[in-house]
Amino acid sequence: MKSWLRHPGLAAGALLTASVIAAALLSLVWTPYAPAAIDIAAKLQPPSAAHALGTDSLGRDIVSELLAGARSSLLVGLVAVAIGLVVGVALGAVAAARRGWLDEVLQRVADLGFAFPALLTAILLGAVYGPGLACAIVAIGLFNIPVFFRVTRGAAIAVWARDYVTAARAAGKGPLAITIDHVLPNIAAPLIVQATVSFATAILAEAALSYLGLGTQPPQPSWGRMLAEAQSMLFQAPWLALWPGLAIMATVLGLNLLGDGLRDRLDPKLTSRR
Secondary structure, X not given: OHHHHOOHHHHHHHHHHHHHHHHHHHHHHOOOOOOOOOOHHHOOOOOOOOOOOOEOOOOOEHHHHHHHHHHHHHHHHHHHHHHHHHHHHHHHHHHHHHOXXXXXXXXXXXXXXXXXXXHHHHHHHHHHHOOOHXXXXXXXXXXXXXXXXXXXXXXXXXXXXXXXXXHHHHOOOOHHHHHHHHHXXXXXXXXXXXXXXXXXXXXXXXXXXXXXXXXOOOOOOOHHHHHHHHHHHOOOOOHHHHHHHHHXXXXXXXXXXXXXXXXXXXXXXXXXXX
8 A cells, every 4th residue: 555655646547547447347238328329309418417427419428428438449449559569579579589680670660660650551441441440450559569669679688688698598598488588577567668658549549530530430439539529519518528538638647647657666777766
């Protein structure tokens, strides 16, 4: 308990993130109304006993849409980060272990990946396969690969220079065994921190893609699409933009605080200064 009190940012980030995860899990079994249920007679109602956060232009309950939207956002973030983590870490570990021409080739491929941000990739994929949730996941996941590649390669090269790795090589261990036994465990901390930061970025990217019509498609709720639909009614029904905006802000803030807190906890240099 005392360790958490020494890191209020970490505690706040964990609480916000846990709340969003709880909302997404709750939406799997219960929402006040069906998220896609249309009730024109109840459209644009302000917050009331029947609809705690009001209704949208089609009479859909905002609370139900927010709960279901949390599920979509977390799904995109989780899968996109998993794609970047698995592929990026594998390529970064290979580059650090082999070095030479293979390292140079992988670095140039990573540089090329940075030239295609998630939005541009989503536009290209949407033009070929049509917009949708899968399009957003693939676009964001592809952009995450060079991010995790850079983090993994830089941290792994530092580990390969350690004396215990030199001793392991002298003992006859091969690159694969050293990577699994020594490199990956010692670079887990920066990868965990990067995963939380990338998760927040993925949620922002999904909201932006849905706002532009390239991400989650109707009738599946999305925070970004809720903002897009609220844009034309900001003065008539401002709560339509307020609630999804706050949901995105709270989720991204929570993940960033969690990432900063984990960095402080897991980085031995920062720990030794306190």
